[in-house]
Amino acid sequence: MKAYWFDNLPGDQRLAHDSGRTVSPEYLSKLGILHYHFPSDLSSVNAIAESRAYKNRDEIEISPTTLPNYEEKVKNFFHEHLHEDEEIRYILDGGGYFDVRSEGDDWVRIRLEKGDLMIMPAGIYHRFTTDEKNYTKAMRLFKEDPKWTPLNRGEETDENPYRKDYLKHRES
Ligand code: KMT
Ligand code: NI
16 A cells, blocks of 8 residues: 555546655544555455444456446546445455545545555545556445445535535544
8 A cells, every 4th residue: 555645647547646745644544544454364354344344245356358348437436426334445456546535625546456455434535546557356345234326526415414424523
């Protein structure tokens, strides 16, 4: 895992877009993001899922050969959105980027690779993209009652109770 400020320069979303300014683990924690590294150890993943009552999971292989309409899907993952549940992702192979909004509404880019597990809080604005290698295999963890539908950013999501709750906790 590596976190840095997104450079905001034009170019394919799958490029690194590394401004060269790193973001500290403390700042990620302030945004409410948790990160772990579990190399090929599903027991740790299972323990996290159990402790947060995340009872469902699936695996997704995001690549041009395994995901129909790959280019379109990759663009969709990159639409800024939030969820009403935590988003928990465990990278099984390959790599990719999650961008999350900072307190000042700038993008923090988080590079994840095999063995990385990230938990994003409910209500945080974010987006995802594969990298130049076009290959991410990930486990997606869901609660029993899934509220993981992406809600694209707009006036309504700014008023979403999960968004308001996130901001309240981030500021404290
Ligand atoms: C998301 O929320 O954009 C995703 O789940 C992307 C696929 S998992 C790496
Ligand atoms: Ni999401």
